[in-house]
Amino acid sequence: MRQNLQLAVVGGTDADANAAIRNEISTIFEEVLGRPVSIRDDTDIVEDLGMDSLGVMNFVMAIEDFYDISIPLDRIAQIQTVADLIAAVEALRSGRVA
Amino acid sequence: MTILAKHGAYKQAYDQLRASGVDPLNVRFDAVTSPTEGVIGGQAMILLGTNNYLGLTFDPDCVDRAIEATRGQGTGTTGSRVANGTYGGHKRLEEALAKFFGRQNAMVFSTGYQANLGVLSTLVGRGDHLMLDADSHASIYDGSRLGHAEVIRFRHNNPDDLYKRLRRLEGAPGDRLIVVEGIYSMLGDTAPLKEIAAVKRETGAYLLVDEAHSMGVLGETGRGLAEAADVEADVDFIVGTFSKSLGSVGGFCVSDTPDFDIMRIVSRPYMFTASLPPGIVASTLAALEKLQAEPSLRETLMRNAHRLYDGLKAMGFEVGPEANPIVAVAMPDQETAVMFWKLLLEGGVYLNLALPPATPTNVRLLRSSVSAAHTLAQIDTVLSVFAEVGRTLGFLPSGRRRIAGAV
Numbered sequence: 001m002r003q004n005l006q007l008a009v010v011g012g013t014d015a016d017a018n019a020a021i022r023n024e025i026s027t028i029f030e031e032v033l034g035r036p037v038s039i040r041d042d043t044d045i046v047e048d049l050g051m052d053s054l055g056v057m058n059f060v061m062a063i064e065d066f067y068d069i070s071i072p073l074d075r076i077a078q079i080q081t082v083a084d085l086i087a088a089v090e091a092l093r094s095g096r097v098a
Numbered sequence: 099m100t101i102l103a104k105h106g107a108y109k110q111a112y113d114q115l116r117a118s119g120v121d122p123l124n125v126r127f128d129a130v131t132s133p134t135e136g137v138i139g140g141q142a143m144i145l146l147g148t149n150n151y152l153g154l155t156f157d158p159d160c161v162d163r164a165i166e167a168t169r170g171q172g173t174g175t176t177g178s179r180v181a182n183g184t185y186g187g188h189k190r191l192e193e194a195l196a197k198f199f200g201r202q203n204a205m206v207f208s209t210g211y212q213a214n215l216g217v218l219s220t221l222v223g224r225g226d227h228l229m230l231d232a233d234s235h236a237s238i239y240d241g242s243r244l245g246h247a248e249v250i251r252f253r254h255n256n257p258d259d260l261y262k263r264l265r266r267l268e269g270a271p272g273d274r275l276i277v278v279e280g281i282y283s284m285l286g287d288t289a290p291l292k293e294i295a296a297v298k299r300e301t302g303a304y305l306l307v308d309e310a311h312s313m314g315v316l317g318e319t320g321r322g323l324a325e326a327a328d329v330e331a332d333v334d335f336i337v338g339t340f341s342k343s344l345g346s347v348g349g350f351c352v353s354d355t356p357d358f359d360i361m362r363i364v365s366r367p368y369m370f371t372a373s374l375p376p377g378i379v380a381s382t383l384a385a386l387e388k389l390q391a392e393p394s395l396r397e398t399l400m401r402n403a404h405r406l407y408d409g410l411k412a413m414g415f416e417v418g419p420e421a422n423p424i425v426a427v428a429m430p431d432q433e434t435a436v437m438f439w440k441l442l443l444e445g446g447v448y449l450n451l452a453l454p455p456a457t458p459t460n461v462r463l464l465r466s467s468v469s470a471a472h473t474l475a476q477i478d479t480v481l482s483v484f485a486e487v488g489r490t491l492g493f494l495p496s497g498r499r500r501i502a503g504a505v
């Protein structure tokens with residue numbers, strides 16, 4: 001599944017990439033929370049999704065596994081909304097390839 | 099609105115806890131009379147939450163040497179080593195620690211907490227990578243924030259996850275430092291140190307082990323998990339504390355790294371705080387000698403730990419994964435945990451109620467720490483109080499209540 005999702009991103013525009021990551025993140029949220037969620041760029045991960053600190057940690061680790069990245073702790077502390085998370089994933093992914 | 103209103107969520111949770119008639123974060127002792135006995139609200143207590151693993155707090159030699167040093171050198175140093183100088187005792191304690199661990203260098207800090215702050219913030223800096231076990235003690239997390247390294251958290255006790263994260267850093271400049279604990283303070287589980295040492299070797303990282311709860315507890319001669327797992331050569335830095343098996347207060351770091359002493363002029367938690375007073379240094383030295391001279395303390399400690407762990411497990415309580423002097427019993431929810439803790443106290447047993455966020459994975463724990471100073475009779479009393487409270491709360495699964503010799 002991961003190969004397909006990543007392929008969808010390659011060669012697209014930034015907007016396409018963001019939309020693809022948002023979809024992937026949404027799926028990961030649903031797996032971690034065990035219920036359907038609806039997210040937008042301005043969704044607040046803690047407030048709107050009702051995650052506690054353990055939930056956030058499990059979620060972050062699932063994101064890290066999926067994208068094969070590590071999000072440093074200071075970076076995690078800056079992430080509040082889905083848009084922040086997408087930006088972090090994009091930056092770390094491209095940083096890794098470069 | 100006050101300036102502290104930002105902590106409203108914590109206040110609310112704490113108020114709610116206190117409304118149920120207990121305040122586990124503020125227990126008042128009328129007296130503490132031995133390593134294993136105290137008095138709370140006029141009632142005699144068996145102390146089972148002290149981290150006093152070897153039971154040395156009342157050891158006559160340790161007490162005498164503290165008194166002697168205090169009489170001879172005063173109650174305090176009134177300043178840091180860089181300003182007020184090093185006393186003979188500081189030097190002797192550092193030499194004794196280096197010798198005990200078989201290392202070239204040792205450095206003493208004023209608490210174990212500060213040892214982690216001082217060492218972690220100094221070993222790695224901007225451009226370096228600090229790899230922390232997710233269940234690390236607060237002092238490790240705080241130390242990681244005092245420095246400027248990039249901090250990456252790996253899954254608790256999971257060498258594969260650690261390896262994966264180090265592989266992701268391949269090609270990036272900077273040092274890598276892996277930090278794990280000997281025995282984890284909440285559940286009493288040990289780190290898979292052999293596997294972690296293998297990851298360290300393969301990835302060229304440095305390895306630091308915090309032996310706070312394992313010094314004097316694990317290993318043939320009490321040097322901790324690194325000794326027990328036979329990987330001391332792979333461990334670059336050991337951090338520890340005097341506040342547990344050595345029965346006093348203070349912290350340390352030992353290492354073979356040749357330029358070790360530079361830490362004394364760059365580590366701020368070492369430089370900008372008062373050094374340990376002579377009395378503390380003297381009792382710590384005495385306790386370190388005792389730890390080495392009396393290996394039977396460790397045997398008694400482990401015997402007691404097994405008695406408690408096996409007994410609780412046989413009754414059907416959910417205990418941690420390993421029989422170590424930290425024995426944690428998982429509670430199904432906060433209400434039960436608080437009630438259970440309160441009834442244990444009423445039954446004369448004092449231990450730690452550990453609630454999130456202080457616990458890993460949001461578990462609620464009744465956390466005991468066993469001492470070599472406990473008698474088997476005390477442990478059996480504890481077991482019978484546990485059984486009684488378990489029955490009162492309808493908590494123990496039926497048919498598994500009996501434990502031979504205890505209940």
Ligand SMILES: Cc1ncc(COP(=O)(O)O)c(C=O)c1O
Binds near residue numbers: 279
């Ligand atoms: C793993 C660990 N490291 C460090 C410390 C800090 O030690 P101290 O209480 O001596 O400051 C503790 C306990 O408090 C601990 O559990």
